[in-house]
Amino acid sequence: MEWALRSAEPADVEAIAELRATVMRPDLERLGRFDEHRVRQRLRDSFSPQHTSVIVAEGAFAGCVTVRPAEDGRWLEHFYLAPRLQGRGLGSAVLSTLLQRIDADHMPVRLNVLQGSAARRLYERHGFTVEAQDPIDLYMVRRPGGGALGTRPAGTPS
Secondary structure: OOEEEEEOOHHHHHHHHHHHHHHHHHHHHHOOOOOOOHHHHHHHHHOOHHHEEEEEEOOEEEEEEEEEEEOOEEEEEEEEEOHHHOOOOHHHHHHHHHHHHHHHOOOOEEEEEEOOOOHHHHHHHOOOEEEEEOOOEEEEEEOOOOOOOOOOOOOOOO
16 A cells, blocks of 8 residues: 655644544443544644654545654654554555654654553564553553554565
8 A cells, every 4th residue: 555644734634533433442432431522622732743743645645643742752642543544554554654754863762552452462563561550551661663563664675
């Protein structure tokens, strides 16, 4: 699948907020935490176009990801893929590309994922480990050079 990252623009916020609501709804409902307004507003309140990339696949909006600088590394946030594209390797390809960039800066990367989310398996395959947890979230970290187990970005030779 052909894909690219482009810099987010302020006008992307509503499409991203809607995607977030769609993607997170099943896990938030399972945890008893889904709120139709709040799920979108939390994205709007934290949207940072300067640190966010829009994922374009097959010529259309496919998702987004934010890599925010932090004092002790980077935070991977708002990584959402359109449901029609999940399970096809796009998430792994995007994540591998981002982790290569972060590794070049020798920085750890952190994220949080909802308890019970299928996304946890993706992150573990790419070298993330659980650092802490609470009843809602798992907090994961990947040290510099943590490696993506058996994956390479699209177009990278074996």
